[in-house]
Amino acid sequence: MGGSSIPDLVILGGGVNGAAIARDAAGRGLAVTLLESGDIGGATSSASTKLVHGGLRYLEFGALGLVRKALIERDRLLAAAPHISWPLPFLLPLVPGGRPGWMLACGLLLYDHLARRRQVPGACRVDLRAEVAGGALKPGIRHAFRFFDGWVDDARLVVLLARDAHDRGADIRVRDGAVRARFADGLWQVETASGQRLAARHLVNATGPWAETVARDLLGLADPPRLRLVQGAHLVTRRVNRTEEAFLLQQEDGRIVFLLPYARDWSLVGTTETPVAQPGDAAITPAEEAYLLAAANAVLARPLTPQDIRHRFAGVRPLILEEGKSDRETTRDWRFHIHERVPATTVVGGKITTFRRLAEDLVSHLFPKTRPWTRTATLPGGDVPDLGGKTARANFLLWLRALKARFADHDPALVERLASLYGTEAEAMLAGGLGERRPSGLFEAEVAHLVAREFARTEEDMLWRRTKLALTLEKRPLRPRVRA
Structure with missing residues (x-):
């Protein structure tokens, strides 16, 4: 398998599912190539509500x-x-x-x-x-x-999955997506946007909301899956409470809205479920903004206004089309659409919490003689030593305290920022010297790491998806030196 010059598996799509499948397969010794037309995690997978959850509301539907x-x-x-x-x-x-x-x-x-x-x-x-957190709410509550x-920092999660896949031998190609793929003579023949050609024995279409279009138009398959596309919109606002608690807000229409602490100094309000026609249509609407503000203001002692909004984003989620069910009722589980007469699978549905299990199930199905391995494996930067804490996060906080003491000549807030982004890899970064601090807030060592190890190619990759530093920048064009 992995010793052949022909990849065992070509994966289209570098979102959370595609990156997780590449990581799982590479760790089993398979030859894997992942093709992503944009940035790793650049679409739906970096526009989630950032929650790792079981789905409390799914209990109402018996799931x-x-x-x-x-x-x-x-x-x-x-x-x-x-x-x-x-x-x-x-x-x-x-x-x-x-x-x-x-x-x-x-x-x-x-x-x-x-x-x-x-x-x-x-x-x-x-x-x-x-409760201190109660002070943020209206007195009657x-x-x-x-x-x-x-x-979870969803964008960093996807990058770390791709990083781990690359470190285990996967070929990760960003900004070079497939433009044509056909199955002939027992192999998939794939052409990328840069004109590169490669062959593979199996193909996985993990392009999320584009999966139906890719299966039909790019792969030329007569049995594409049918998807229901819904948009989830979010607002980043001023911080609404002084504590680390999030709020889960019940709505009269039966839905729930989350009000979350976000990126240290902000709050995140989301999400909506608005049907959209095309996967590229993600853009928050005035109606969605009004809905989210109204949901928050129904409980907040100090109401939010449009002037309190620092950033807006939306992502399109691909749901399995289930006739007769509303968007709320449609399952968030996944299905593997096995195409007829060709070794190709389209991944449909899923949620950011279950990426690992989805990848494990798919790779085990495609390559049943290989062994799963990801259940207890850490992600890059997550190998925090056991310092006696009751949980992994407790051990991280103990390790962070020691890191701040070791690098006491640095601003503790900077050490914490680096540790919260890069985990244990921040230690070598600090020990080796950070270099000059850029106008964006990034240090030279960070930029080098993001380019060499995290597939970053643009200032948007670095300042929005990798670090969120863009939230603290003034609303002005990025400096040429940052871009360079």
């Missing part, structure tokens, strides 16, 4: 299997990448017109029961008048449930 599967993967990711993911406390306020307290209590009890909970505590009822899920 116990999906919830349990996702909760197991939640714990695995929190253990594998404690620098970019961590347990996130949620407050679920009890509000007039919302689900009754007994129903929420039963749902949370079931949610905790389905989870292994090695990395997060269980749920409880709290009096908001005795007095009680809530506290429960835990996980948060």
Whole structure:
């Protein structure tokens, strides 16, 4: 397999699923090439709500299997990448017109029961008048449930998956997507945008919302999967509370909206589920912005205004088309669409929490003689030593404290920023010298690392998806030296 000059597997799409499949396959000794037309994780996978969760609301639709599967993967990711993911406390306020307290209590009890909970505590009822976080809410909102899920830097997650795949031998090609692919004489013949040609025994279409179009038009297959495309819109606003708690807000239409701490100094409000016709149509609408602001302002003591919005983003999620079901009811599970008469599979659906399990199941299906390995493997930078903490995140925080002490001549906030992005790899970066600090806030050592090790090619790659430093920049064109 891996010793042949012909790849065992060509993967189209460098989102979370494509990168995870490349990583899993490369770690089994397979020859893998991943083709991505843009940046790694540059579309849907960097426009999520950043949550690693089982999907509490899916319990209403009886999706116990999906919830349990996702909760197991939640714990695995929190253990594998404690620098970019961590347990996130949620407050679920009890509000007039919302689900009754007994129903929420039963749902949370079931949610905790389905989870292994090695990395997060269980749920409880709290009096908001005795909680610091309660000060952000209107005085009439007095009680809530506290429960835990996980948060992840989605864009960094995808980059680290691709990094790990590359380190294990995968050929990762960014900004050079497939423009034509045909199956002939027992092999896939693929041509890329740069004119490169390669052959492969198997092809996986992991292009997310573009999967139906790619299968039909680029691969020339007569049996493309049918997708339902929905847009999820988000607002980045001023920070609305002083604590690390997130809020889960019930809506009169039965949906929920999240209000999350984000990138240290901001809050993230999301998300919507608006049908869209084309995968490239992602753009937040005035109606979505108004909906999200209204959801937040229904509970906040100090309302948000459009002037409080620092950034807006939207991503298109590809859902399995299930006739007769609404967007809320449509499953977030995945399916493998096995194409007829050719060795090609299109990945349909899925969610960011379950990327590892999806990849493991697919590679095991395609190459049943190989062995899974990712269940306990860490991601680059996540190999934090066991310092006696009860969880992976606790060990990370103990390690971070020691790192700040070791590099006491540096600003502790800088050390924390680097550690929270690069994990244990920040240690070598600090020891080797950071070099000049650019106007963007990036240091020379960071830029070198992002280009050489994290597939970054543009200032947008570096300042938005890799670091989020763009949020702190003034609204002005980026300096030429940053671009260079």
